[in-house]
Amino acid sequence: MADGTKAYQVVLEHIEEAILGGTLLVGQLLPPERDLAAQLGVSRAAVREAIHALVAQGVLTSSVGPRGGTRVAAMQAEALKRVLRLQVALADFPVSDVSEVRIALERTTIAAACRDIAPEVLAQIREVLDLMSAAEDPDEFNALDTRFHVLIATAGHNELATDMTIAIRESLRRPILGAEKVMDGWPAFRGSAMDQHERIYAALAAGDAQEAAAAMEAHIRASYSILPLETS
Structure with missing residues (x-):
């Protein structure tokens, strides 16, 4: 050797x-x-x-x-999330590639959530949205935004898709938050994001999987196009 x-x-x-x-x-x-x-x-x-x-x-x-x-070992979910998170963060994939994977994952999970979301989970998502509407600090808003998306992913009852969603979001959390803090027009960005979240919630509450998936994709694309992040 x-x-x-x-x-x-x-x-x-x-x-x-x-x-x-x-x-x-x-x-x-x-x-x-x-x-x-x-x-x-x-x-x-x-x-x-x-x-x-x-x-x-x-x-x-x-x-x-x-x-x-x-x-x-029977690999625990936390260990898997840690490995996925680090792999995505360290691989330095173009943001455009990461966003396309995120769109595919979150379209799938929200469509699944529309089929059988529990009333208590829907109430938790509503509570997060209400907190977001009052959050003016980017750190708090970003943390609540993550909570919103993770709750929806979890409601889809696909553990692997949920873990991958969390890994992708966590890998880009710092650059996204950094971009939000220095961007011009943060209040307008925040307001637009809230409108998008409300559209997602309305479709989810109505059990409209097609509209929910479309709203989720539009939201993710809008977020990445507005934020001044490198795409390659």
């Missing part, structure tokens, strides 16, 4: 392929460190480094004792 970095990658790829191929299942023990090192022709240090990284990501769990060892 040429160097530590390549050895570490060999171990990561081996474990990833085993999980994707179904030879390593949730709850299953990995081979002992020395056996894995011998099998892959790498040092035990490289195996430890790869395992530590996968434990930190929530892919594996590690424990000591008679029944200890390293096992494949």
Whole structure:
């Protein structure tokens, strides 16, 4: 093996392929460190480094004792959201690409929410909108805006779509908020955004999936076109 970095990658790829191929299942023990090192022709240090990284990501769990060892984890939603959020933020995708993915996700989740949204969730969304109408500070408005979209995504009962929606919003939260704080015409932007949110809410409350999806797309496109963000 040429160097530590390549050895570490060999171990990561081996474990990833085993999980994707179904030879390593949730709850299953990995081979002992020395056996894995011998099998892959790498040092035990490289195996430890790869395992530590996968434990930190929530892919594996590690424990000591008679029944200890390293096992494949049932990846928790928080771990998945963290990985997605960091990947989107660090990949430096063009904002135009991110916005198109966000539109596809949020059209899907709001259409699903229209079919069976619980009255108490609709009431929570209404409460958030009322708070937004009184929020004049960009920080508060942005936080409530995130809450509005996350509530709708959650109401669609698609956990993966919800996690991806949150990851995309979180990855762009700081640049969007920064742009809002320096933009000309913040009050007008805020008023326009509120009108768009009210249109979304009205369609959601009426159970009109087609109108709700169209309103959501129009809102996202308007937000990204108004904000002075780089698109490539």
